[in-house]
Amino acid sequence: MAANDVPVGLIWAEATDPDGRKVIGADGGLPWHVPEDLAHFKRTTSGHPVLMGRRTWDSLPLRFRPLSGRTSIVVTRDPAFEAIGEGSGEVLVRTSVDSALATARAHALEDAATPGSADPIVWVAGGGQLYAATLEEATVASVTELALGVAGDTPAPVLGDEWREVSLTPWRESSAGIHFRIRELRRELPA
Template sequence: MSRPAVGLVWAQAHDAAGRPVIGAGGVMPWHLPEDLAHFRRVTTGHPVLMGRVTWDSLPPRFRPLPGRRNVVVTRQEDWLPDDAAHPGAPGTGVVVASSVEEGLALASAAAEESGSEQVWVMGGAQVYAATLPLADRCVVTEIDLEVDGDAFAPALAAGPGGDWELGGVGPDAPGAPDGGWQTSAAGVRFRMLTYERRR
């Protein structure tokens, strides 16, 4: 089996300068149930890689994220999540890595062990930046909302001459009505796009 594909998944709004905001103060400054459901559909059954701050931002009742091996990267040598004593079913639970490289190796091994062909990176900004050069795809929920943030998504060079090609999933494919934009139950416009690395 070849190495599992590496995907990055995130939701982003924008700030007053148009920068893609993914967080503020360690949390997402919006509530979009449709994106949470989308994230669960995309990542369940596959290992997920995250930094410690992202782990801490998850509601305790959802840690570790069920149905996925959770790999947490931290520089704190003595850090262990409270949830580490409850690993759950094989291929689930949480393991700790001291670097992004070690985390990717652990997530890839977990994918191979479980028969998955995909590893998903779920934040934060530093982990996205470190893994973007290795990524095969990025799944991005764009939210038509201006927010103040302190964490930003990596820049994707899409279009002619860029490293990334815009694709889509189902109704979110290019050419979908209104560019794939939908209105959430919360009244906010959003769309879900997939970017594939050009080969």
């Protein structure tokens, strides 16, 4: 497999704002806490590179950045940005989405070469601008739907009709009392 063939996946949790729009955040963070979604995020992305924008990086608690068991790739326009954290994972900073994707795909291939590793994939973990910039490359989406109304300011990515649901968990109640379910979607890119 060539680096350009490594799939790109999008992963996020979404709630509904008072106007009925799907939102993924508010004021630079998540306006909810669903431990089961965080566990799903860790399970899904572990062993794979994770792209995130600088604001998403900044929203992570210091002790969790960089993400353990993954290479965190932070995309920022600021070439002097230093990604500071106390986590145990590797962190790289890139100043363009193209450079970040190329780096992530190369890391995904390296990670997949380890015996017992999962197939290579790059995960995009937000924020809104990075989802928009990588949507055309993405072929996989993992969406945690929350039965929750919140005032959010960052809209969720909108997936077109070419996306097909491949799995959907039943609604469950989280330990925080929020009902949620997880949708997995796929699409084929035009040749």
